[in-house]
Amino acid sequence: MQKVANSNVRQNALHLLLDMFPLEDPDATKEVKDTLLNKQFFLLERLFIDDCPDVRVIAVEGSCRVLHLFWEIIPSSIITKIITKIIDDMSCDTSCEVRVSTLHGIIYLLGNPQAHEILKVLLPRLGHLFLDCSLSVRMAITDLLLVLKNLRSFQFNKVVSFDVLLTSLANDQPPVAQKITRLLIPSYCPSNVTCEEACNLCVTLIKRSPMAGARFFEFALSEGASLKVQMELVRVIIHLALSPNDLNADQVEGLLLAASNLCHHLISEDSCKAALKDLFSGGKLKSLFSVAANGRAQTSVLSIASFVSPDNVASLLEECVGLIINCSGLAENEERQAEVRSAHKLVLDCGWFDDMFLALTNILQKVASRCCVKFGIEMPKQLLPSVKQKKSKFSVKICQKRKYVRGRKSDCARTSNFEEDYAIAAAVAWQIKDLLAAVDTRNAVLKSQLLQLAFSALKVISEVSIEQCVKCEYLDASPLLAYMSLALHMTLKNTGLTSTEKNGHRKNNGSDTSSSKVELDQVLEHVIECTEKLFGSNLADESGRLHSKSMLDDEKMTRKSKQKRRESQSETNSTQNKISGTVKMVATLLRFIVDAITTKAVSHSQQRCLRFTSAYMQYIISTLREHFHDKMQLREKDLKEIFICLKSCLTYATKLLNLVLSNSSDLSLAATEASNLANDLLDLIASTESYLGSGYATQLFTAVKPWLPDLVLALGSGHIQTKSPSGRDYSCPSGHAKHPSWVIILGKVENFELRKFNQVEEDEESESILYVFSVFKKLMDLVVQLLKGNLKILDAVGAIFLAGSVAGLELEDYGFVLAMVRFVCVKLLSHDDGEWKQLEVMLGYLQLLYPEIERDVKDPRISEDGRQKLEGARALLEPIWMTYVNDSAVK
Structure with a gap:
């Protein structure tokens, strides 16, 4: 069975063996039966190293099934050998499917209590799979740990250490993290202890591994943790965070992130809403923000504020301002992006969005004006200073915050470094682009009375970003992204288009769609013109x-x-x-x-x-x-x-x-x-x-x-x-032909194959052609396969190669002519193919090409080598010419 070349045959035979196991002769002696049983296990063992992963998967899971069902009749030496082989070798297989099958097989084998004694010894060798690169493998070994948790004779931490579990809980994908939370629930949220004891256990987890502890409470409630314990834990966490004498910055961060995760789930419970609002009343939110030492911790506090108490967070306004404006390099910093998004959400919930957008627009307006002066761009009318320019409480806060950020004691209107101002404007542009990504904030932006002012400012900054990007390294693409996204969404709003159009038809709110479309086309033309200058x-x-x-x-x-x-x-x-x-x-x-x-x-x-x-x-x-x-x-x-x-x-x-x-x-x-x-x-x-x-x-x-x-x-x-x-011109008025480079390379590859077919001795240059252009040849092979599936497209594309042959004659490059003709007549179609009569365009080119080849073959000025190549091309085309062109002409 293992010697059959077809893997499907081996796979089906293996299924039959496992279904019929054990194969035996009831009339045979014990020695004969044992010999036959050994042969069957020898065969299974050989299939562990089969070339096909699917066969190895079946061999592993099938072997575990056999051991589970027939443990009593299988010699202990064979059992030990098979299980050791599976755990030591198959768990390290190159195929992730085989590694998963190893874990599934072991889980199935655990259903037989007789296997527990040997598995106690061998299972710790599977611990490395918890750090496997495949998510499916990590999920499978977590399932194994969950099975071990329910078996009294096993301790899951003997297979995977507690530290490794916590590291994975903190950093792994949600499916794995949720399974680990389920595994740890009995340890940190047991149902048989008091609320105070449960909270102490949870705090111990956060102190030991802050990020793992915070992640634990992302899934704890859905995995059966007590609602009462979780609510009490929020109170304990807030108390600890506000008196962090014995806590380091990481532990405080873990506490705040855990509180945010808890509030996210508890706020959906009607019985908890009022209690949460009371808990964070007064100045607690601002106090929590003050102890947050980094961006992730501050984001957690802002998230809590938006979850539970949007009416009592006025004290966080200044902190939100700082996050929003002190954000240079925002496009490359994911942690800062999360902070800013939290600030945006809080600002929107508190009804401060118009003030915030006014402040952001003022920053863009200032930088756009400086761009006009610095780079000699005409100032748009919208950007000219207005006597009645609006200011808001938010704008004043921004002025104060920028003085603090820059460490200046002078008035905020004082001229600053252009590079610094541009970096802030780029961060503001990133924020506008991000605001357009979510429905609520996008609607708020598009309804703003300052929309056109922001749009005009972004237009100027984008033009500078494009045209100066090759000279100034600090310029980036954020303003361009924001400018184009804003133009697109403004057009979609004006035309009544939505991102999900019912039945593929556009909705129209009755407005004149042509003017708004022209506006977007003009934006696109402006950006293209700027970019082309590069x-x-x-x-x-x-x-x-x-x-x-x-x-x-x-x-x-x-x-x-x-x-x-x-x-x-x-x-x-x-x-x-x-x-x-x-x-x-x-x-x-x-x-x-x-x-x-x-x-x-x-x-x-x-x-x-x-x-x-x-x-x-x-x-x-x-x-x-x-x-x-x-x-x-x-x-x-x-x-x-x-x-x-x-x-x-x-x-x-x-x-x-x-x-x-x-x-x-x-x-x-x-x-x-x-x-x-x-x-x-x-x-x-x-x-x-x-x-x-x-x-x-x-x-x-x-x-x-x-x-x-x-x-x-x-x-x-x-x-x-x-x-x-x-179609495309292949010849210039001067008579000098010019081809796309891919057509030239195709000709070189075809010439090499032709010389090889004719057993012509190759020079060094020719021998390297296929090696140098191996990827291109693979690409053209795929093109040929696609062309053979549609005659209409084959006719249109095949004409390119015949047009290249016509141009090759003008260049007197007869090797290229032969190469193109050979490609068409050998690889695309032969003269025997009846489809030729449907190829109108290719036959049209053939009427131009074939007479020219016949004329040139008789030209005495052409060298012998050139004549031979032309004769080769004529020999390939002649049957097609006689069958599909010449006969038609006679008729």
Whole structure:
């Protein structure tokens, strides 16, 4: 059974063996029966190391089932051997499914009391699985501990130490943390002790491991803890937190977080609401905030305030102000983000939102005005100082708080450092973007009378952030994100669109939708224009594509020699900043473009977005080429960071193709741009592998693979619309042909395969082709598979290769002509395929190509090698020509 090649056969045979176990001859002697039984266990043991994980899973669980049911008739030596093998070896299997099956099998085996004695000795060896990288394994071993908890002869802490349990409780995923809480409930919230004793046990847990203790009370009530004990525990925690003589900062933090978790659940109980409000009345909340030593502790206090007592938290206003305005670097600090969100919630609950938004808008207005002065931008009318500018209690608090934060004794209007002010404005922009993410706060923002003022300020700051990001490292994408998100939600509000549209139809509240759509299109056009300045709006004319000759020249330089040259040259920080800043900004913009088109809020800018994305891809290709030729220095670390963003850009670009091709009412308007972008994306992958190697190309291949059908459809969209030999230009007016680089590389790969097929001796350059372009070849193999599933798309995309052959004739690159013809006639379709008669566009190109090949074959100026290649191409095309073109012409 174990020698059968097909794993399904082995798996089915194993099922039969386990169902029929034990196989025996009733008339045989005991020695014969024992021998047969040993053979069956030997077979099971061999299947523990089967190549197929599914077989190993069944072997492990099946063996435990056999031991459970037939313990009495199995020799003790075999039992010990099998259980030891399972616990020592299978618990360390490379497959997480096998490790899970080990635990499930042991749990099942525990149902037989006769197995307990040996398992007492062996189970501690499974403790390492509690730190397994797989969530399913950690959940399974927690289930094992829960089973052991109910068996008197076992102690679960002998398998997993108490310290490890607490660490996992503090840090693991909620499903595991909840199971650990269930495991510890009898120890820290027992039902057979007084309320005071239970509270002391809980406090002991918090003191021992603050974060684990706090997490324990996130699930304690749902796992059966007493409501009365939990309510009393809140009182004890508050008393301890307000007199922290014997507590360190971590313990105070744990107490406050535990109190927040408890209040979150207790407030939903009607019997606890009034008691909680009384408990936190007076100045207790502010006192708790004062003892909170870090952001997480302060967030806990604000959460408690929003849960239980929004009417009595005026004393926390100043603290909320501090959290909201003293927040530079907010976009990179998740802990600070949680603090600010808690402050926002409290402000909204207390009815201070308008004051807060006014204060935030004033900060944006000030920084936007400084941007206009510093960078020579025309001041929008909305940003001009107003004599009747509103001020609020919140604004005064902000002035006072900013004086305190900066350590200045002068008036808050005093001119400050621009970088510092910009950092605060960026944090404010992040907050506005975050406020738009939740329904309640989004509605509050969109109803504000200051909306247009905030929008105008963000527009100016975003323009500066984009255009100056390559010069100033402190500039970030938060203002741009906030500006575009605000524009999108304003448009959705004005047009009556919602994120979840019933039956795919847009709702309309009766307002004029055209004006608001034009506004969003104008916002998009403004941002695109600003971003294009980073890499040159004329890049599409200069073209990042590569000619056949330049590609050949590139590959003549060995990677080894080029690496030495790169290492010997100095690295320029300004170059790193420019590339990194550009990639980050474009990634931000592309994400917004995709979101806007997804919500159908953009009407006139889809072609513009495609052209912009295409130009950006060409910019990246040009950058990679300059890096390859040592005209630009990029460190390996910087390349990795850039490619993280670039993968996102590639995904957004393919999503954009999907949206445009599926939503466009008139595909002919966007067909050319969609086809251009698809070519650029393939160029990027091919060029990346050529210039940086297969490792980086694999990253892009992984990103584009799920969207490959959309990319292939876009590739042929021009020919699908025209159904004639047209589409992307492959020849210039001067007569010098120019191809996308991916088509050139495909020709090189096909030429190599042809030479190998003809057993032609390869030179060093040819031998490296398949190795250098292995990822690209895998990509093209997938493209071929997709094309064979749809004749209409195959016709449109196949025409690209025949068009390349026509251009190859103009270049007198006869090897390329043969390669493209071979790819079409051997890999896509053969002359025997009856589908050729349905391929209108490809047959149209064949009418251009075949006569030209016949004419050139007879041209005496062509070399013998060139003539042979043309004859090879003619031999491949002739059966198709005679069957589908020539006969039609005669008729």
